[in-house]
Structure formats: structure tokens, C-alpha cells
Amino acid sequence: MHRSMVLVALVALSASSLPQVNAYGKYIxxxxxxxxxxxxxxxxxxxxxxxxxxxxxxKAFKAAGNSWNTALCQADTDGDGFTNGQEMGDPCCTWTPTSTASLVTEGLSDPNDASKKPSNAALIAGCSASGKSATTSGSKETINDVLAPVSATSAPAAAGTPTDDDEDDSSESAVKTAASGAAAVSAASAVIVGAVAAFFAM
Known part of the structure; x- marks a missing residue:
């Protein structure tokens, strides 16, 4: 009886830690x-x-329906005088997950930290009168618009695009492979391995 309770706890622990890592990759x-x-x-x-x-x-992203839209882009969540768009590389609020041509990738700053400010001149200047400006309606692409459901009957990926094998790896461009996701999985794995070893030692 005791061993079965330990096994159930291990399964619950491993199942609860993995969806969080998967969700992060979808939101980025x-x-x-x-x-x-x-x-x-x-x-x-x-x-x-x-x-x-x-x-x-x-919290602001969640309030915006988990989408990057003009209101979220033009907001200043950390109160440092720079919009979220300026801090994240979209000063004119024109970026969408399917249209990245206007994205600035250098000199970014954290929209959570007022002590950190963008260092790229284009971001500091914001959206100039000569640049493209965003409409007030903005684009509201949600997670369902960007991520198609994966099923056994889905068509093969287009040439040049890696197939999604349900494994988060560096060949999938939308997957965050930094230490944060790996550390969470490694920590959960270490706990599971230790508990399984203890289980069989009983």
C-alpha cells in the first residue's frame, strides 16, 4: 500500500511540472x-x-487575452517612460507572430523592470512620424491563431520548417531552450529518480 502511494505521488509530481514548461514555449x-x-x-x-x-x-499579457496587441504594446507596465513595444523591439506596434520584418532585436529591455531601459536608438526614439504607426485596433492574434492543434492526421510541415515532434529542441524555432525550462525538467527528473530509487530500496 505504501509503495503504491509513493508511485502515485511521483506520477503526479512529474505530470504537474511538465505542462508549465510547454506553456512557456507557446507564449514566447x-x-x-x-x-x-x-x-x-x-x-x-x-x-x-x-x-x-x-x-x-x-498580468497585462493575460488581461490582453494572451495576445500582443496595440494596447499592450503601447502600455508601460514598469512605469519607466518606455512602452512595452519600445522595450521589446516593436516601437511602432506593427509586429505579429507571422509578420516580423519590423522587429528590432538589439538593445531590448525588460518591461517588468523600471531600472532597465532600451539602449537601441530606434527603440529609444519610439515610433517616429515617418515610421509606420499602429492602428488603435491593432492585431489580436491569440495562441489559437498561431498554434495549430497537433494531431496524428496533420499534414506534413512545409519545406524548411521543422516538424513538431512534441519534443522541445533547438530545431524548433519557437521553443525556448534556455536553462529555465531545462532546469525545471532536470529538477523534476532528479526528484523522480531519487524517489524511484527509494521506492525499490524498501
């Missing part, structure tokens, strides 16, 4: 430079593992 696709903000591996949460709660930007 919905944000400009979502996985590349300096000094912050997980801008939606208070820590890189996503276990210490939701950040001020994460």
Missing part, C-alpha cells in the same frame, strides 16, 4: 523577442522557472 511565440529579453528568461513570471507568480507584464 506570441510576443516580440519573447524569449530574448536580456536578464529575464521568463518575462511573464517573477522567476525563470515560472514558479514564483506572475509578473506585472505577465
Amino acid at each position: 511565440k506570441l510576443l516580440p523577442n519573447g524569449g530574448d529579453i536580456p536578464d529575464n528568461d521568463n518575462i511573464g513570471h517573477l522567476n525563470a522557472a515560472g514558479t514564483a507568480g506572475v509578473s506585472v507584464f505577465g
